[in-house]
Amino acid sequence: MIKKTTKKSAQKPAPPTTRKRYGEEFKVQALERARRDGVAQAAQDLGLQAQQLYTWRARAQERDSLSEEQRTAQADLAKLKREVARLSEEKRLPKKSGGALRQGFQVKCAVIAEHVGEHPVSLMCRVLAISRTGFHAWHRRKPSARAQRQSELDVQVQDAFVTARRREGAQRLSRRLRRGRRQVAESLHRQGLRAKAARRYKATTNSRHNLPLAENLLNQNFRTERPNQAWVSDITYIQTDEGWMYLAVVLDLYSRKVVGWAMDSRMTATLVCDALLMALFRRKFPRGVIVHxxxxxxxxxxxxxSLLETYGLVPSMSAKGNCYDNAAMESWNHSLKVEAIHGERFATREQAKAEVFDYIEVYYNRSRLHSTLGYVSPDQFELENIA
Structure with missing residues (x-):
């Protein structure tokens, strides 16, 4: 287990006077999600109280009151969006049916049967390129028990796969659905569904400097006995049409939860300090934490x-050029790239920020099944193991 090293301090520094747990970037992204999905749904997804979102929204409206011309433009845009939504039902239907357009007749029929009542059968048959006569014949025909079980499993697997945005393969989906891994793998193969794949690694570390270094206190031991015993941190990158975005993350080794993060177009000391400050706010300023x-x-x-010293945190650093000394953080970077970044094109830096916010705050911390934790999410692991 990790041996903690702490520095004695004559006087414990007072934490910042502000009590806020969430930075402005978090609030902006949370309000955008509330605008898109509704306050109740956004609050549930982010683990917030709805009243918090209403308060943030009211304050934002006071700060950013729109001119009459802007309000008119916004109303016109909303009207246009409603018209587009009315005309694009055929486009939205394939999105709900996931990869069904590429699948066989049986899968397509199962998808249509699953959504009868939500859309006209004639529309679904046209979008999925099968005849109404064929669907009704399939629907009247009593399938074998095996075929019925297979179709039901295919629909469940496809729904879970689409909900996870192609991030999860057979291992995690089988745990989520509580079905056999082989069954789920066969269903994925049968439907032509493949989880996102990895890309080549690009280094972001610049260790050619004469600045002070810290001792490696972890020595590749990433197991801890309690929260806030050791945090690991790193910087990774995301490409957008507007240029690079850099993401600094702080991960608690106990639960593998992202406790702090920050994004900027420049890879600066302020970036890593902002991520560390978020971690301090969220974890209520613990002292003696090893920050690797x-x-x-x-x-x-x-x-x-200076930030580490002020709040009684203990620095630790990997050996030069040894990525295994920070393997837990490298693993998280890999998961982010594979599950959220690769295969996506971000026209703006704001789009990249929104995607990272969704991945960390909605998916990773709250619902991603982590193999190191026995296939529960970081939030669930802490809930079950911290008294």
Missing amino acids: SDRGSQYCSKEHR
């Missing part, structure tokens, strides 16, 4: 070292 990172200039900077 690589030897990048951002983590060796005076700004970052």
Whole structure:
């Protein structure tokens, strides 16, 4: 187990006077989600109270009151969106049916049967390129018990696969659906569904500097006995049409939960400090936490070292050029890239921010089944194991 090293301090520094747990970027993304999905749904997805979102929205409206011309333009846009929504039902239907357009007759019929009542059968048959006569014949024909079970499983697997946005393969889907891994794998293969694949790694660390370094206190031991015993941190990158975006993340090794993160178009010391400050706010300023990172200039900077000292945190750094010394963080970076970034094109940096917000705050912390935790989410693991 990790041996904690702490520095004695004559006086415990007072935490910041503000009590806020959430930064402005979090609030902006949360309000955008509330606008898109509704306040109740956004609050549920993010683990917030609906009243918090209403308060944030009211304050934002006070700050950013729109001119008459802007309000008119916004109303015109809303009207246009409603018209587009009315005319695009055929386009929305394939989205709900996931990869059914590419699948066989049996799967298509099962999808149509699943959504009878939501859309006209004639419309669904036209979109999925099968005849109404064929569907009704399939619907009247009593399938074998095996075929029926297979069709039901295919629909369940497809729904779970689409809900996870192609992030999960047979291993996680089988746990989520409580079905055999082989059954789920065969269903995925039968439907031509494949989880997102990895891409080539690109290094972001600049360790060519003369700044002070810290001892490696973890020594590749990533097991801890309690929360806030050791955090790991790193910077990764996301490409957009407007240029690069850099993401700094702080991960608690106990539950593998992302406790802090920040994004910017520049890879600076302020970026890693912002992520660490979020972690401190969310974890209520624990002291004596080991904060492990690589030897990048951002983590060796005076700004970052000062932040660690001020709040009684203990620095730790990987050996030069040894990615295995921060393997837990590298694994998280890989998951982010495979499950949220690869295969996506971001026209703007704001789109990239929204995707990262959704991945961390809605999917990863709250619902992603983590193999290291016995296939429960980080939030669930903490709920079950912290008294």
